[in-house]
Amino acid sequence: MKxxxxxxxxxxxxxxxxxxxxxxxxxxxxxxxxxxVKAAKADGDLAExxxxxxxxxxxxxxxxxxxxxxNVAEHLSAQPGWSEVPIIILLERTAPIARIRxxxxxxxxxxxxxxxxxxxxxxxxxxxxxxxxxxxxxQREVRDSIERERELRLELNHxxxxxxxxxxxxxxxxxxxxxxxxxxxxxxxxRLQALSNVHTAVFEAGGxxxxxxxxxxxxxxxYNSEGVSRIDVNGPDLVxxxxxxxxxxxxxxxxxxxxxxxxxxSQPDGHVEIVWAVAETDCPxxxxxxxxxxxxxxxxxxRQGYGTRYVRSALGSLFxxxxxxxFAPEGFRCSVSGPVARVSAS
Numbered sequence: 001m002k003x004x005x006x007x008x009x010x011x012x013x014x015x016x017x018x019x020x021x022x023x024x025x026x027x028x029x030x031x032x033x034x035x036x037v038k039a040a041k042a043d044g045d046l047a048e049x050x051x052x053x054x055x056x057x058x059x060x061x062x063x064x065x066x067x068x069x070x071n072v073a074e075h076l077s078a079q080p081g082w083s084e085v086p087i088i089i090l091l092e093r094t095a096p097i098a099r100i101r102x103x104x105x106x107x108x109x110x111x112x113x114x115x116x117x118x119x120x121x122x123x124x125x126x127x128x129x130x131x132x133x134x135x136x137x138x139q140r141e142v143r144d145s146i147e148r149e150r151e152l153r154l155e156l157n158h159x160x161x162x163x164x165x166x167x168x169x170x171x172x173x174x175x176x177x178x179x180x181x182x183x184x185x186x187x188x189x190x191r192l193q194a195l196s197n198v199h200t201a202v203f204e205a206g207g208x209x210x211x212x213x214x215x216x217x218x219x220x221x222x223y224n225s226e227g228v229s230r231i232d233v234n235g236p237d238l239v240x241x242x243x244x245x246x247x248x249x250x251x252x253x254x255x256x257x258x259x260x261x262x263x264x265x266s267q268p269d270g271h272v273e274i275v276w277a278v279a280e281t282d283c284p285x286x287x288x289x290x291x292x293x294x295x296x297x298x299x300x301x302x303r304q305g306y307g308t309r310y311v312r313s314a315l316g317s318l319f320x321x322x323x324x325x326x327f328a329p330e331g332f333r334c335s336v337s338g339p340v341a342r343v344s345a346s
Contacts, residue, residue, distance in 0.1 A: 011133055012036035014054035016046060016063045026058060029122040035129065050075040055136045056129055057087045061095055061118075069107050076110035082143040086112040086132035088125075093117045167192065190257060197249060210245040212238045212343075216274065219252045223265070230265055231256070235276035238286070244343035247318045248288070254307035255290050255334060263332050264295030278340055286319075287337035300327035318342060 013030060015037060017023040023039035030037045040049040046068060050057075057072065076085060087108060091097055097115060104113055112135070114128060171188055178184035197218040204214075212235070220231040240248070252274070256265070264270030276288045292298075304312075308325065311334065315323040319338030326333040 011055050011137070012038065013056045013058060013129060014049050015039045015058045016068060017041070017060040018062050022060050026125070029126065030129065033126050046071050056132050057085065058129070059087065059089055061089070061091045064100070069104070073107050076108055079110050080143070082139055082146060084110065084112045084139060086114060086135060088114045088116060088128060090120065091115060091117050167195070187257070191250065191253060195246070195250065208242050209239050210242060212240050212245065212248070212276070215245040215249050216252065219249045220256070220274070223256060229271070231272045231274060233274045236278060238278065238344070240343045244318060247314050251311045251314055254311050258307045259292055259295070259332070263298070264292035267295050270295040284340040285337055286340045286343055287335065290334040292331040292333070295331055297329055298327050298332050
């Protein structure tokens, strides 16, 4: 006969019997089946044993005194909503079973009552106890499921608030830099799509981390369609945090937008090179470089636009150092570096 594992905090049995031989007899054949069991008399030690949360309670007919009924009722009243404690009652064959059942169902409404008449074979009692230990285990699984659902709801609420805050921030910064309603709609839609791409990558990764290669590929893929590569990407795969992936994707989107409007991607032969690397030193350092090639002659603007301000601020915050932004005549450059620990998932 296969016994229920005893690893669970619930997998033990409390036997309540006023006559020590009864408790010892029941405990002996339960232990033979590797079922943990404790015995209690119907006196002061009952409350102490109940406070240790037995998985199943076995009570003999002789133990059903008003004090025992009251102690068990108090224990049941403190049980959480998922819990329905199995209680096995061992009655004499001549006992008024129907009346006792009605009384106990009223007193112990938070329990799962099972009645056996004596004499009962050890096999029958062990089978009943093992079946109800499994029931108790399922109750625990329901409890864990409810707790996981609650945590997921809290996490979802937190993430939605963060996303809405990001959207509001993007809208306000886009609005300040837009000259027309059409510019506002176009720029805002593009930035939302970049944000959506990162969340898609994180969702597909199944956690709080994401592949940097996946983030970059999702960001640049719309500009490398139909077999034409306008943006060359090169770098080792690296698992980064959701925050780092989001920041890098949004910054790349701003740089791409700027390159389409004013830089290399505004020319038929222009292209962009995105390269990142990890220097293996005592303190590994991550570097990210953006370089535009074969574009129009570059002149530093008289005022910083939204994109430049965002990239400078976001990358500076992520890496802990201000990015190097160069309006070189041969092509716009942006590079930043910092400890790998600032972008990694650990």
